[in-house]
Every structure is written in structure tokens, then in C-alpha cells.
Amino acid sequence: MSEYTGYGGNSLEFLKANQVSVGDSVRILTDIAYHGIVMPRYEHGDDRHIVLKLKSGYNVGLEIKEIKEIKKNPQAKTTTEKNADIKRDATLPKILLLSTGGTIASKVDYRTGAVTPVLTAEELNSSVPELAGIANIDTRVLFSEYSENIMPRHWLEIAKAVSEYHKSDYAGIIIAHGTDTMHYTSSYLSFALAGFPIPIALAGSQRSSDRASSDAALNLIGAARFLTECKTNGIYVVMHQDENDKTVACHIGTRVRKNHTSKRGAFQTVGGSPAFLVVNDTVHNNMKGNFFADDKFDPKIMINDKVALIKYHPGYDSDILKNIIDSGYKAIIFEGTGLGHVGRDMYDTVKMAQERGIFMGMTSQCIDGRVRMTVYESGRDLLDLGIVPLEDMVPETALVKAMWATAYAKNSDETRKIMLNSIASELS
Amino acid sequence: MSEYTGYGGNSLEFLKANQVSVGDSVRILTDIAYHGIVMPRYEHGDDRHIVLKLKSGYNVGLEIKEIKEIKKNPQAKTTTEKNADIKRDATLPKILLLSTGGTIASKVDYRTGAVTPVLTAEELNSSVPELAGIANIDTRVLFSEYSENIMPRHWLEIAKAVSEYHKSDYAGIIIAHGTDTMHYTSSYLSFALAGFPIPIALAGSQRSSDRASSDAALNLIGAARFLTECKTNGIYVVMHQDENDKTVACHIGTRVRKNHTSKRGAFQTVGGSPAFLVVNDTVHNNMKGNFFADDKFDPKIMINDKVALIKYHPGYDSDILKNIIDSGYKAIIFEGTGLGHVGRDMYDTVKMAQERGIFMGMTSQCIDGRVRMTVYESGRDLLDLGIVPLEDMVPETALVKAMWATAYAKNSDETRKIMLNSIASELS
Numbered sequence: 001m002s003e004y005t006g007y008g009g010n011s012l013e014f015l016k017a018n019q020v021s022v023g024d025s026v027r028i029l030t031d032i033a034y035h036g037i038v039m040p041r042y043e044h045g046d047d048r049h050i051v052l053k054l055k056s057g058y059n060v061g062l063e064i065k066e067i068k069e070i071k072k073n074p075q076a077k078t079t080t081e082k083n084a085d086i087k088r089d090a091t092l093p094k095i096l097l098l099s100t101g102g103t104i105a106s107k108v109d110y111r112t113g114a115v116t117p118v119l120t121a122e123e124l125n126s127s128v129p130e131l132a133g134i135a136n137i138d139t140r141v142l143f144s145e146y147s148e149n150i151m152p153r154h155w156l157e158i159a160k161a162v163s164e165y166h167k168s169d170y171a172g173i174i175i176a177h178g179t180d181t182m183h184y185t186s187s188y189l190s191f192a193l194a195g196f197p198i199p200i201a202l203a204g205s206q207r208s209s210d211r212a213s214s215d216a217a218l219n220l221i222g223a224a225r226f227l228t229e230c231k232t233n234g235i236y237v238v239m240h241q242d243e244n245d246k247t248v249a250c251h252i253g254t255r256v257r258k259n260h261t262s263k264r265g266a267f268q269t270v271g272g273s274p275a276f277l278v279v280n281d282t283v284h285n286n287m288k289g290n291f292f293a294d295d296k297f298d299p300k301i302m303i304n305d306k307v308a309l310i311k312y313h314p315g316y317d318s319d320i321l322k323n324i325i326d327s328g329y330k331a332i333i334f335e336g337t338g339l340g341h342v343g344r345d346m347y348d349t350v351k352m353a354q355e356r357g358i359f360m361g362m363t364s365q366c367i368d369g370r371v372r373m374t375v376y377e378s379g380r381d382l383l384d385l386g387i388v389p390l391e392d393m394v395p396e397t398a399l400v401k402a403m404w405a406t407a408y409a410k411n412s413d414e415t416r417k418i419m420l421n422s423i424a425s426e427l428s
Numbered sequence: 429m430s431e432y433t434g435y436g437g438n439s440l441e442f443l444k445a446n447q448v449s450v451g452d453s454v455r456i457l458t459d460i461a462y463h464g465i466v467m468p469r470y471e472h473g474d475d476r477h478i479v480l481k482l483k484s485g486y487n488v489g490l491e492i493k494e495i496k497e498i499k500k501n502p503q504a505k506t507t508t509e510k511n512a513d514i515k516r517d518a519t520l521p522k523i524l525l526l527s528t529g530g531t532i533a534s535k536v537d538y539r540t541g542a543v544t545p546v547l548t549a550e551e552l553n554s555s556v557p558e559l560a561g562i563a564n565i566d567t568r569v570l571f572s573e574y575s576e577n578i579m580p581r582h583w584l585e586i587a588k589a590v591s592e593y594h595k596s597d598y599a600g601i602i603i604a605h606g607t608d609t610m611h612y613t614s615s616y617l618s619f620a621l622a623g624f625p626i627p628i629a630l631a632g633s634q635r636s637s638d639r640a641s642s643d644a645a646l647n648l649i650g651a652a653r654f655l656t657e658c659k660t661n662g663i664y665v666v667m668h669q670d671e672n673d674k675t676v677a678c679h680i681g682t683r684v685r686k687n688h689t690s691k692r693g694a695f696q697t698v699g700g701s702p703a704f705l706v707v708n709d710t711v712h713n714n715m716k717g718n719f720f721a722d723d724k725f726d727p728k729i730m731i732n733d734k735v736a737l738i739k740y741h742p743g744y745d746s747d748i749l750k751n752i753i754d755s756g757y758k759a760i761i762f763e764g765t766g767l768g769h770v771g772r773d774m775y776d777t778v779k780m781a782q783e784r785g786i787f788m789g790m791t792s793q794c795i796d797g798r799v800r801m802t803v804y805e806s807g808r809d810l811l812d813l814g815i816v817p818l819e820d821m822v823p824e825t826a827l828v829k830a831m832w833a834t835a836y837a838k839n840s841d842e843t844r845k846i847m848l849n850s851i852a853s854e855l856s
Contacts, residue, residue, distance in 0.1 A: 051808070061808065148769035148806050152743040180766035184742050261767050261797030305743040311763070313827060314612050315580040315733040323751045335739070338608035339689050341576035369689030378576050380479070380489065399741060 009047030014064045025073040028052060030066045035073070088136045093171035093228045095135040098161060100154070100185075101144040102178025102204050128217045134224040135171065147178025147185075147204075152303045152403060155188040159301045162193060162200065166297055172199040172227025174220065174238075179204040179258060179266065182237055186253030187400040188303075190235040190424035195297035199227050201238040201250065206264045215240040215264045222248025222278040229283040230276055234291025235424065240264040241277065249274035252291065254397045254426035257367065270394050271368050272428065291425050302407040304330055309399045311335040311365055312342040318349040325352055330406040331359040331415060333390075333398045340364055340371030340389055341378045347385060354386035359415040361388045361402060363395040388416055391427045401426060437475030442492045453501040456480060458494045463501070516564045521599035521656045523563040526589060528582070528613075529572040530606025530632050556645045562652040563599065575606025575613075575632075580731045580831060583616040587729045590621060590628065594725055600627040600655025602648065607632040607686060607694065610665055614681030615828040616731075618663040618852035623725035627655050629666040629678065634692045643668040643692045650676025650706040657711040658704055662719025663852070668692040669705065678704035680719065682825045682854035685795065698822050699796050700856065719853050730835040732758055737827045739763040739793055740770040746777040753780055758834040759787040759843060761818075761826045768792055768799030768817055769806045775813060782814040787843040789816045789830060791823040816844050819855050829854060 004012055004021055020026055020038055028034045036052040049061040131137055142161055145154065162173060177185060186202050193200075201223035205216035223238040226248070235253035242265035251269045260266040269275070275287040306329045310321060324332065332353060336342050340362040342350070353360055362382065364371050370392040373379030383389070390398050398419070405418040420427075432440055432449060448454055448466055456462045464480040477489040559565055570589055573582065590601060605613060614630050621628075629651035633644035651666040654676070663681035670693035679697045688694040697703070703715040734757045738749060752760065760781060764770050768790040770778070781788055790810065792799050798820040801807030811817070818826050826847070833846040848855075 061802065146769075146804060146806060148765050148804075149771045149773075150742055151771065151773065155742070180769055181742050258766065258794050259796055261792045261794045261799060263797065266794065266797070303743075305745070307743075308745070308748070309739060309741055311737060311739050313737055313824065314578055314583070314609050315731075315735075315831065317733070317736070317755075319755065320736070320748070320752060324748060327745075327747065337576050338686065341574075341608055343577045343579065345577075345579065364689045366686050366689045366694065368687055369691065369694070371689060374489070376574060376576075378574060396741065403743065 007047070007050070010064055011047045011050050014067075015050065018070045020070055020072060026052070027069075027071045027073060028062060028067055029069040030062060034060065034062065036060075087132065089132070090136075092133075093135050094169060095137050095172055095174060095224055095227055096165060096168070096170045097137050097139040097174045097176060098158070099139065099141045099144070099176040100147075100150065100158060100178070102147050102176060102182075128220050130217070130221050131224055134221070135228055137174075137224070138170075145178070147180040147182060150178065150181050150185060152188075152305045155185055155192070156301055156303060158185065159189055159192045159299070162189065162196070163299050163301065166197060166299075168198075170198060172201065172230075174223045174227065175200060175202045176220075177202045177204050179206060179239070183253070183256045183258060183267070183394075184396055184400055186235050186237050186256065187397045187426070188404065190253045190291075190426070191401055191404045192301045193235070193297070193299050194423050195233075195292050195295050196235075196299075197233055197295075197297060199230055199233050200235045200253075201227055202236070202253065203238045206240070206262065206266055218245060219248060221281075222250075225278050225281055226250050226276055226283055230285070232287065232291065233295070234275075236275065237267055238278075239267040241274070246280055248278040250276035250278065252425045254401075254424050255394060255428065257394060257396065271392060289425075293421070293423055300404070300408055303403050304407040305403055307331040307333065307399060307402045307406060309333050309335065309395065312337060312346070314343070316343070316346065318346050321346065321349045322352065325349070325356060325358060329358060331361070331402040333361045333363060333395065333402055334387065335365040335395045336362050336371070336382075337365060339375055339379060340373045340382070340387075341376070342382065344378070344381070347381065350382065350385045350387065357412045359388070359402065359406065359412045359419070360386060361390045361393075361398055361419055363390050363393055363398045365395070367394065388419060390419060393426050397426050435475070435478070438492060439475045439478050442495075443478065446498045448498055448500060454480070455497075455499045455501060456490060456495055457497040458490060462490065515560065517560070518564075520561075521563050522597060523565050523600055523602060523652055523655055524593060524596070524598045525565050525567040525602045525604060526586070527567065527569045527572070527604040528575075528578065528586060528606070530575050530604065530610075556648050558645070558649050559652055562649070563656055565602075565652070566598075573606070575608040575610060578606065578609050578613060580616075580733045583613055583620070584729055584731060586613065587617055587620045587727070590617065590624070591727050591729065594625055594727075596626075598626060600629065600658075602651045602655065603628060603630045604648075605630045605632050607634060607667070611681070611684045611686060611695070611822075612824055612828055614663050614665050614684065615825045615854070616832065618681045618719075618854070619829055619832045620729045621663070621725070621727050622851050623661075623720050623723050624663075624727075625661055625723075625725060627658055627661050628663045628681075629655055630664070630681065631666045634668070634690065634694055646673060647676060649709075650678075653706050653709055654678050654704055654711055658713070660715065660719065661723070662703075664703065665695055666706075667695040669702070674708055676706040677702035678706065680853045682829075682852050683822060683856065685822060685824065699820060717853075721849070721851055728832070728836055731831050732835040733831055735759040735761065735827060735830045735834060737761050737763065737823065740765060740774070742771070744771070744774065746774050749774070749777045750780065753777070753784060753786065757786060759789070759830040761789045761791060761823065761830055762815065763793040763823045764790050764799070764810075765793060767803055767807060768801045768810070768815075769804070770810065772806070772809070775809065778810070778813045778815065785840045787816070787830065787834065787840045787847070788814060789818045789821075789826055789847055791818050791821055791826045793823070795822065816847060818847060821854050825854050 203223040236250040241247035241249040409415040631651040664678040669675035669677040837843040
């Protein structure tokens, strides 16, 4: 990253003229005074603003023509201090921390102004000293992406990295991940790495580490505690339970959703309680049965992204579906209404998909509850048209599972069998 | 409806051979014995099954070749009895009940085997005798559709019918409606009939009236009580609050969602409490402020259904969006991740939509919480690309509002203004 990343035109000239670059701590005077760090910008940014990260953790865009003065803060250092070496305790278990980016790994960014997240073992242990009392933690940076930019190709990369450790001496693996799409990634790993012998905890944070209200440390400590004490395997999303600082919830990776845009307790297990709770450093087990239907580890790390998720609504244009059918899609997951319905205006197009051998699965946009397509005529009509009711599978999980299943299933019938067979607690 | 509606081929022959027709009460012997009503079938039904509605309220499909015996029940009557005339009490307020179909209006269906719902004042008052003690109820059947088949054209029909009563002496209007898409309809009426002087309650039922657990009566009584006592206006979804029989919740029509496929308390106000609660026949007011920003009634009963709702997910194929752009759409509502993001793989296509002057609004698939696109670079990039953050508007409401706004806005800028201006409590 250059010292002017993302700035061009007027805003670049402005920064250069004032001898200020990305990562500098500055005081800016407009109608009011701002103190903060100059942030890098990305492509598509206009050239009329500079972006400042305030101490509160939030960013503001300031219009250059409104800026009366910009001054570097002489006391501030833009580089992080080198921390003391970590002490390792040979009597403690080992945990591997894989970083993929996201807010949780952005402490350093917010101090230096850099957005590409970097996390080293030293920085981690110094910011969360409690971790060293739980486990010896090795870290590995896989890539640095906020999770809205995590794509199926990244799922493959994570799964391949994790699978290398299936015969390691780690008690478990923490995957630091942005929260936006964490539940999609946890679903993918649950299927691709079915039977993986040690537990995996995806941990993120809703507030960056430089904010007083950050949940980064709590979630990492909770994840480490969970992995070393849970005595089971599976893929879990490990996040703050609610606004208090006492409870971290460990959600089954195929049954979890981000249900609030910003609050710390945003993740919830759909239709049930979290599998484990870490309360004041004690791990409580609410898990019913095993995470995996089969504990034999036989990874299938593959993906077919020609799968569509269609949220039906009044006025849904079946031409959109027609276009999907004509584009070589192998599967369609519907988010139907209620018990699993779409309007009869869709029937002809659904029939077309059936004739092309495209797998069609039904979930509900209600999210909670079970689809049941035998109660009303509409449901039975759709059953006759070959749509497969996916029980209480979460729509996002159904999408990811279909992307995985169609990558190796020979035909729609085999996809159907895989979809209806609970592999990683996705059906309850 | 004929006496063999929907049956053809083998199944039609089977019914005729056994002198059984739709609506008959029968005993069927397979490996076990079933008692129930023969139901009509719809197009797309195969000819190997007949459908029986059991006393439990559920339907089963029975394969003809497994049927050992089918016998009509000689005691059963297939027609409903004519009920006594309703007594009207001139001291009570008047309520209008408009029926659009759905489970709530399907009591007669389930007794006779007919699926097209019919509701008359007599039947209503005889099945819910408490209503006559609250108000004098006039009824009018608009059409009979389960709500998965309610389309924008039906919204127009309902709105036109309702608007005829804006100077009536009714205390309020109940709209009996299927639950699947009730919240889409309530949103539409909230915008199209902004300022409507008397309160409107959409009421449905999660369980049909012939089941012991039906909530039809409770919801109708709650709606009537609410309309006669609330002393305000607005469009509300009035449904059972939870599994007990005490509380009916009145949700703001633009802030409500069906969040469970089957349980009675399926409807919830997003990010808040219901505006009113009817508890043991007493109406409690939790409403903050007025429902409508402006109480001047100036109906705009129009719709443009060229609006797409796009639920972004990892691997979302931007070619689907490209096709939508090329198909003359006027608006796109995104259900982004987290605070309102889509992956950067989408940026080029989003830019294309911007250049075509298509309105783009951002909501969140988290459903609860507020989008905030200034916190992360991704959000700011999308702001630069012209995507408008729609605050805490529920995605389904945003879709309906955009369908309504683009029907009369002259351009994307005017659409933007309408979308950001709270008209019917859709922004909080």
C-alpha cells in the first residue's frame, strides 16, 4: 500500500500539499475540529473528500473545500510498537489461528490507518493477554478480506488450509473472519470438511478492537476456551451472546445467521439455542447429538457456483428465473413464502427448470420453522413440479450446500439425496 | 367447481368407479384407515393420488393402488347449514370486513372440501359469536386467493375497494388475508392509501378454523376490538402474539414480517414492539407518534412491478443483475450483507445500473438493525456508485415502496426522495 492509497485528483493534491499521508494522525478544522487517522480509499472514491477514522472507531468523509486547516499530530506514532516475545507454556494445549481478515483483525489497521488487516501472533497476544493463559497459539494469515468480499474461491482456500491440519496436535482451530458472511463460510466448511477431527471456531467482532465496546478480545478468549474444553468436533460460529460481557455463544455453523446489522449479539442459532455457551470462562454444553452424521474425514473441497437463491415475492418476474435456467445453472434454492410457496404465475417456468434437470429446493423466507408443502394445494403443486422441500434448512445454508453438492453429484437425483441427508447438523 | 375438480386420468376413473366426488366425507382403507373429506386438486397434479383432508386439518395424498377400500360416510352432510339471522345492535360501532381469501376464510372449504374460500356475514358471525357484541359487521368478498397467489394487481384491487370507504361511518376495516404475503399487502396499502382516515387491520390465521388450535376467531375478535378502541388510523397486521390465547398483537403494517413458517405467533415487528396489544379484550397502546407522516388522504393507487429484490450472497452472479438492468427495471433493492454491503465483484455491474438511471436502494439481509454505509470502505464505495442506504427499512417493505414510488416518480432522483421520506412509519 502506498502512502496515498486510493487518493487521486484533488484529494491527492490536497494531501501532498499538506504533507499528510495515509496513516497519519491529524487534527482537521472545518466548522468543527476532528482528530483522527487519515484512511486509505478504494477505487470508485471521488476526489473531493478525505476519509478520517475518528477515535470512536467510525469514519467520516470530509469535503476538502470545507477544510480550513489540517495538521499532523506530532506526538502520534504511525507504527505499532514491537511487543515482547510471547512466553509459551508447554503444559497448555495448542491452538492454530488462521486469519482471513475482517474487523477482528483490524486493530493494527485502525491505529495506522491501513485497511488491509494484518495479524501476527505477537500483536494478538499482546492485545489479548488472557489467551496465553489458555493455549499456545500459532497463527497463519491466509488472506486479508472483509467478509463482503469473501467468495466461494476463498472458501476453497480456507478449506484446503484447514485440511492440512487434520492430523496435527492442535486442540482446535480459530478462523478469524469478518462477520458479514461468516455463516456462509461456516456452512461451506461444515460440508467440505465433514468429519474433521478437531473443533473449528469462526470468530469475528462487531466492533473494531480500537473501540471501547469491541468484542474482539471476548470472542477470541471464548473461542480458545471453547476449543480446549468442548471435547467434540464440528464447525462453530463463536460470537458474543448479548450486550453484557459475560457470555459467548458457540453456534452450529450450519444453523446460524447474522440477524442484526450492528449490535454485538447479532448472531443467532435459527430455531434453537446455541450448541455451547462460554459463561465466565466455563463451557456449558447444550449440544444434542453429534455435529457430523459421520466422523470419517473424507474432505470434498469443491464448489459449483452456478446455484441461484431466489427470494420469491408478489410480483416476482419469472423472466429472471427463465434467464437463470438458460444460463446453465445446476440448482435453484427458493426462499418461498410461509410453509414453502411461490405464486402460480411461476409454475410454467418452474416446470421448465424441472424439464432441464435443474435441482430445485424449497426453503422459507420466514427463516424460522419448517417448510411443509403438503398442507396447501400450492405446496403440493410445487412438489409435483419437482421442488424438494428442504425441511428446516436455513436458506443461506441450503444455497451453500447446493453449491457444494452440485460440484460432485452426477445428476439432479443424486443432488436431491445429498440435500436431504443431514451431514453437518443442517437439518434438525 | 365441478365435483371432480383437478382429478384426471386414473384418479378420476377411480373416483367415478367408487361414486365418490370432491367434498364427500369418506373412510379409506389402506394399510391403515383414514377418515376425511375428498379434496379437489389443481392443475399439475398427477393422476396416481387422491387427496384427503383429515379431521386434524392436514391433508394427505393417498396412492390409488394402495387403497383397498373407499366408502362414503352416510351420516356426513357436505353442505353447510343455514345459520340464524344476525342481530344488529344500533348502539355498537360498524366495521367492514373485506375478504381476500386465505386460511382465515377457509372454514367452509375444509368442511365441504372446497378450496376456494368463501366467507359470508352469517357464517362469520355464527362461527365467531363474540363479534356481534363488539360491532355490527358488514362483509364484502373481494376475491378468494391464498396469499402466495396475491399479486401487485390484487393490491390495487384491495386499495381501490378500501378507498371507496374513506368517508364512510365505519369505525375501521378488517381485511381477511392469507398470512404468507400479508406483510407485503399491508405495506402496499400503507403507501397507496397514506392518510386514510380510519384504521385498517389485516387479519389472518395460521391454523384453519376447523382445527382446535385455530387462531382465526381470536384474531378477528382482536382486530374488531382494536379497530373500535384504538382511536387512531394506519394499516396494521393483527395476529396472535404467542402460543397462549390471551394476546393479539397489532403490528405497524410497514414494520412487520412473518418470521416463522407455522407457529401462531409468527408475525413480529422488526426491531421493536407491536404498536398495540389486545390483552383479554383490553387495548394497550405502545404506539410512538403517528402512523402517517401526513393525515391528508390523497391516494396514489398505482404500481410498477419492474423492481427487483436482490439478496446478495458470496458467489452471486452479477450476470443475473446485468439481465435485470437490460430488462427495463426502474429500481433495484439490495438485501446486502451486514451494514449494507455487496462484494466488489459486483461494482462494475452496479455502475452500469447507475449509468442507466436505475434507482438502487440498500437494505440488509440481517433484517434487524440499520444499514450504515459509512463505516467501511465497501459501504462508501457503494455510496459512490449511487446506492441509497434505506436506514432500517424492512427489505420487503423497501421492495413494495419502490414498486409504488417508481410508478409515479419522474426519475431516479425523485424516487430517492420518496424512498428516504418516511410516509407510513416505514423508517424508525
